[in-house]
Amino acid sequence: MIDSLVVVAVHVVFAVLLTPLLLGVMRTTRARLEGHVGGGVLQPWRDVIKLFGKEPLRAPGSTWVLTWAPLLLMTSSLVLLALVPLVSTLPLAQVPGDLFVVVSVLLLGTVALALLGLESGSAFGGMGSSRHMMFAALVEPTVLLSIYALSLPVGTSALAAIVAARSEDLATIANPVSILALVALVIVVIAETGRLPVDNPSTHLELTMVHEAMILESGGRDLGWLEFGSWLRLTALLGLTVNLAVPWGVAPDAAWQNLAIGLAASTVKILVAGSILAAVEVFIAKLRLFRVPELLAGSFVLAFLSVSASYLVF
Amino acid sequence: MTNLIDLGLQAQFGCTIVGIAAALLPARVRNAVAGTAISIGGLTAAATGIIALQGSTGTGLILPIALPGGDGLDPLLLAPDQLGGFFMALAGLVLSLTALFGIGYAHGAAASRTGWAAFAVFALGVQLVPAAGDAVSFLLAWEAMAIGSTVLLLADHASREAVRPATLWYAVLTHASFLLILAGFGVLTAASGGTNWDRWVNLSEPVTTVAFVLLVAGFATKAGLMPVHVWLPRAHPEAPSHASAAMSAAMVKMGIYGLLLVTLRLFPNGPQWWAVVFVALGAASALYGILQASVQSDLKRLLAYSTTENIGLITTAIGVGLLLRGSGQNAVGDVALVAALLLALSHAAFKTVLFTGAGSVLHATGERDLDALGGLAARMPWTASAFGVGAMGAAALPVTAGFVAEWVLLQALIHTDARADRLLAVVLPITMGVVALTVGLGLLTFVKAFGIAFLARPRSAGAEGAHEASFTMVAAMLIAAIGTVGLGLIPGPLSRLLGAAVGAQDLAVTGFTGLELGSLGAILLDPLALSLLTAAMLVPVLAINAVAALRHPRRQVDLAWGCGGDRTSPRMEYNATSYSEPLVRVFGGSLQTRRSVEVITPDDAPLLVEGIAFNQETTDVVENRVYLPAIRALERFGDFARRLQNGSIHRYLSFSFAALLVVLVVVSR
Numbered sequence: 001m002i003d004s005l006v007v008v009a010v011h012v013v014f015a016v017l018l019t020p021l022l023l024g025v026m027r028t029t030r031a032r033l034e035g036h037v038g039g040g041v042l043q044p045w046r047d048v049i050k051l052f053g054k055e056p057l058r059a060p061g062s063t064w065v066l067t068w069a070p071l072l073l074m075t076s077s078l079v080l081l082a083l084v085p086l087v088s089t090l091p092l093a094q095v096p097g098d099l100f101v102v103v104s105v106l107l108l109g110t111v112a113l114a115l116l117g118l119e120s121g122s123a124f125g126g127m128g129s130s131r132h133m134m135f136a137a138l139v140e141p142t143v144l145l146s147i148y149a150l151s152l153p154v155g156t157s158a159l160a161a162i163v164a165a166r167s168e169d170l171a172t173i174a175n176p177v178s179i180l181a182l183v184a185l186v187i188v189v190i191a192e193t194g195r196l197p198v199d200n201p202s203t204h205l206e207l208t209m210v211h212e213a214m215i216l217e218s219g220g221r222d223l224g225w226l227e228f229g230s231w232l233r234l235t236a237l238l239g240l241t242v243n244l245a246v247p248w249g250v251a252p253d254a255a256w257q258n259l260a261i262g263l264a265a266s267t268v269k270i271l272v273a274g275s276i277l278a279a280v281e282v283f284i285a286k287l288r289l290f291r292v293p294e295l296l297a298g299s300f301v302l303a304f305l306s307v308s309a310s311y312l313v314f
Numbered sequence: 315m316t317n318l319i320d321l322g323l324q325a326q327f328g329c330t331i332v333g334i335a336a337a338l339l340p341a342r343v344r345n346a347v348a349g350t351a352i353s354i355g356g357l358t359a360a361a362t363g364i365i366a367l368q369g370s371t372g373t374g375l376i377l378p379i380a381l382p383g384g385d386g387l388d389p390l391l392l393a394p395d396q397l398g399g400f401f402m403a404l405a406g407l408v409l410s411l412t413a414l415f416g417i418g419y420a421h422g423a424a425a426s427r428t429g430w431a432a433f434a435v436f437a438l439g440v441q442l443v444p445a446a447g448d449a450v451s452f453l454l455a456w457e458a459m460a461i462g463s464t465v466l467l468l469a470d471h472a473s474r475e476a477v478r479p480a481t482l483w484y485a486v487l488t489h490a491s492f493l494l495i496l497a498g499f500g501v502l503t504a505a506s507g508g509t510n511w512d513r514w515v516n517l518s519e520p521v522t523t524v525a526f527v528l529l530v531a532g533f534a535t536k537a538g539l540m541p542v543h544v545w546l547p548r549a550h551p552e553a554p555s556h557a558s559a560a561m562s563a564a565m566v567k568m569g570i571y572g573l574l575l576v577t578l579r580l581f582p583n584g585p586q587w588w589a590v591v592f593v594a595l596g597a598a599s600a601l602y603g604i605l606q607a608s609v610q611s612d613l614k615r616l617l618a619y620s621t622t623e624n625i626g627l628i629t630t631a632i633g634v635g636l637l638l639r640g641s642g643q644n645a646v647g648d649v650a651l652v653a654a655l656l657l658a659l660s661h662a663a664f665k666t667v668l669f670t671g672a673g674s675v676l677h678a679t680g681e682r683d684l685d686a687l688g689g690l691a692a693r694m695p696w697t698a699s700a701f702g703v704g705a706m707g708a709a710a711l712p713v714t715a716g717f718v719a720e721w722v723l724l725q726a727l728i729h730t731d732a733r734a735d736r737l738l739a740v741v742l743p744i745t746m747g748v749v750a751l752t753v754g755l756g757l758l759t760f761v762k763a764f765g766i767a768f769l770a771r772p773r774s775a776g777a778e779g780a781h782e783a784s785f786t787m788v789a790a791m792l793i794a795a796i797g798t799v800g801l802g803l804i805p806g807p808l809s810r811l812l813g814a815a816v817g818a819q820d821l822a823v824t825g826f827t828g829l830e831l832g833s834l835g836a837i838l839l840d841p842l843a844l845s846l847l848t849a850a851m852l853v854p855v856l857a858i859n860a861v862a863a864l865r866h867p868r869r870q871v872d873l874a875w876g877c878g879g880d881r882t883s884p885r886m887e888y889n890a891t892s893y894s895e896p897l898v899r900v901f902g903g904s905l906q907t908r909r910s911v912e913v914i915t916p917d918d919a920p921l922l923v924e925g926i927a928f929n930q931e932t933t934d935v936v937e938n939r940v941y942l943p944a945i946r947a948l949e950r951f952g953d954f955a956r957r958l959q960n961g962s963i964h965r966y967l968s969f970s971f972a973a974l975l976v977v978l979v980v981v982s983r
Contacts, residue, residue, distance in 0.1 A: 008847075053865075054866065057869055057870070057871050058870050058871075059871065060870060061771055063691045063769065064691075071859060075851050075855055076848075078851035078855070079847060092847070094828060095840065096838065098839065100721050104711055104717055108712070110757070111761055115764070118888070119765075120770070121688075121769075121887050122887070125770075130888060130896060133758040133762070134758065137757060137758040137897070140750060140754035144749075145746060145747060148727075148728060148746055152728070156837070157725065220862075221863070225855070225859070289896070290899055300747075304743065307747075308743050311732050311733060311743070312739070
């Protein structure tokens with residue numbers, strides 16, 4: 001019990017400390033490749049601290065959603081981090097990081113953001129919210145199916161157990177089921193966290209923005225929570241994907257040596273994966289909005305093939 | 315000592331009689347007295363049902379009605395078993411809450427003598443269908459339910475055009491359903507020589523197959539499965555809201571009860587293709603229902619399509635359960651059947667909230683078109699909270715009943731060993747894909763329904779002047795909302811109780827009130843623990859927020875950012891139609907919307923633009939492709955038949971003569 005609580009605390013603290021750094025590394029990678037100097041890897045930290053020192057505004061007629069949606073997004077991201085096996089695969093006894101629980105916690109954050117977009121009552125907010133929910137509606141099936149495919153050989157839907165089982169047996173990683181599911185999952189992570197080519201996190205162009213459109217009306221600490229909460233989702237999903245693809249180094253328990261190895265391994269894996277993502281982003285352009293569903297449908301098909309194959313291969 | 319179940323059944327008759335008598339009272343007190351009587355009747359049914367669910371049986375209440383030519387008929391018997399008890403409790407709770415809501419809500423024709431008497435009869439019918447122990451009493455209760463609901467649906471026919479065609483569709487389909495069931499029971503009675511359920515269990519092929527086809531067609535019509543769902547999106551919006559809540563949350567479940575009656579109680583060892591039929595029907599309904607729901611802008615129509623989706627999911631779960639039992643994986647099959655019951659219960663809870671919430675919105679604003687609503691969260695805080703909880707339940711978000719139910723279903727899917735069985739290896743991935751797609755689209759649908767109706771700014775004068783609902787309405791909504799969350803928080807004890815109804819043994823209570831699926835390995839879900847974890851994460855967030863708020867309090871400004879927009883005009887807001895526009899594009903092929911853009915110009919200056927009118931209509935593909943051609947064919951046949959009758963006495967005499975000739979020829983042979 002105590003051990004698993006320690007693991008949860010380590011996960012959350014680790015992710016909260018690492019996430020702004022991850023964003024900094026990604027932005028710097030991209031800036032350097034494009035020939036800019038960039039703001040430095042600590043810039044996201046400075047941004048967040050700056051936002052918390054500012055005064056938030058509210059429009060007349062706005063409701064509790066304006067204040068609570070950012071907090072809810074942040075909380076759901078933290079719960080997500082507590083459940084995803086980032087550093088150690090020791091689960092909480094009563095909340096064992098079940099696939100469906102994790103997905104629904106992720107969805108809570110998605111819904112909080114979408115409601116915030118509608119709450120602003122502006123055309124932008126509604127537009128972002130509508131597009132965001134359309135992507136979410138098409139992404140969720142792929143998330144469920146791809147992790148379902150990965151969980152079939154293991155016989156459980158607990159993410160920690162899946163990662164643990166994969167680290168013990170190389171054959172579960174290098175087979176068509178796993179590769180198809182992972183490719184689908186990568187597309188999903190890109191869509192869910194609003195990276196290129198689905199959404200451009202660094203644009204405010206009316207026609208294309210999704211995430212930025214929803215948070216356009218927020219400022220001060222509201223915006224701080226929203227940014228931080230969204231970044232944490234990136235860490236959680238990226239961490240989950242790399243740990244499914246490269247499960248070595250993840251601690252099986254809460255012994256401090258193993259945790260230290262796990263922390264180091266996860267830091268390296270997540271930062272490298274983030275840099276690769278950022279480097280790839282340099283070379284691709286954003287897709288037209290109505291091309292995105294085709295990409296997502298493609299990932300759905302991959303995940304579906306992967307599930308079908310898992311019944312035949314194993 | 316009297317048997318509690320018998321007593322409960324008698325008390326329900328008593329409450330109905332009081333309810334009908336109260337309908338005769340003057341209008342001042344009619345709502346209160348009749349509503350209370352029906353509500354108490356519902357509670358009695360719930361209590362009776364729960365006692366029956368726990369395994370008690372009645373002595374069998376025999377209705378003293380002599381039927382003409384009753385030689386081959388068994389006596390009319392009311393004796394709920396465990397499964398019946400579950401559905402009786404579900405119906406009782408829903409009816410109790412909707413009657414309570416009706417006290418404050420019913421007005422105009424729905425509050426008339428006929429309105430309340432019909433509601434009382436309808437309520438009794440729904441409550442007694444699962445209690446019936448033989449075909450005749452089942453059909454009597456079924457018909458009371460059908461007629462009562464038809465009369466309720468007709469309530470507003472004088473004030474709204476759309477009510478009459480809606481009632482016509484409903485009456486035709488509900489009686490088609492009755493006839494199919496009657497035919498199915500008829501086949502079984504002829505083969506077994508009696509009408510009691512117990513006589514039928516030993517029947518074998520091909521009688522069972524014929525009966526299965528007839529009965530499933532009948533029950534599917536009542537449940538609103540595709541392609542016989544067409545009455546739902548017509549009837550639910552036009553019925554008074556307390557009636558549509560009761561119809562959607564309780565009455566369509568009787569279709570599900572019928573499906574379970576056939577496959578679990580009467581013919582538990584049916585062939586595998588029965589289960590495949592269920593999965594196919596259910597999956598098609600779930601996908602089609604949610605796809606249609608996601609693009610609707612009429613709030614009650616949206617909820618009606620969402621009912622088709624949920625009924626589809628329940629049927630899918632039943633199908634998966636039967637399929638797994640049929641292939642020898644009993645433990646997982648049991649879990650899927652428990653999931654079906656949990657889905658039914660959660661649907662009853664959140665649909666009661668959503669339909670009563672929609673009724674409360676309609677009552678306050680006079681609008682049920684989402685495009686004309688908005689900003690209601692500030693004006694109707696209680697309704698908004700209740701509707702929000704209901705929407706979370708419908709979107710299967712934690713920690714609501716809907717989430718627990720889908721979790722159990724997905725666990726059943728994931729723990730199936732499909733390697734040995736090709737049929738399972740084909741059916742299960744498709745089922746998983748359908749459930750996953752449904753979850754995603756359901757989320758969008760209910761974010762839209764809640765966000766557009768309750769957030770942002772009002773889009774019409776009606777929404778601008780909205781007021782909170784009356785006490786009984788708010789009480790009914792809140793109780794149902796608390797039920798939705800409560801069922802989500804204590805899945806353990808509840809699922810064990812439900813497990814008994816379908817004969818599932820290996821469900822254990824774990825942690826606080828969590829559910830452990832023992833037969834599938836140590837798979838557990840403890841929503842209370844998840845809530846505690848969430849609370850633990852919320853505390854530091856709130857603390858940091860509070861510190862920041864102390865230093866920099868929130869300031870209200872007239873025009874927050876504005877983006878050049880005029881905040882006083884709601885025309886720039888996204889509405890429900892624009893919200894689902896991307897989906898219409900993505901799923902254009904299967905949705906078939908009609909759009910028209912009209913440029914309005916002054917008569918004398920055709921180049922000046924006064925305004926642009928945009929109109930979008932969603933149509934039901936099944937209706938256009940199946941029903942309308944069939945109706946046209948019938949009409950053509952009618953036109954042709956009319957030519958036989960030209961009013962001339964000579965022609966009728968020649969018909970008589972021809973008939974006589976035919977009779978003579980037949981007799982002479």
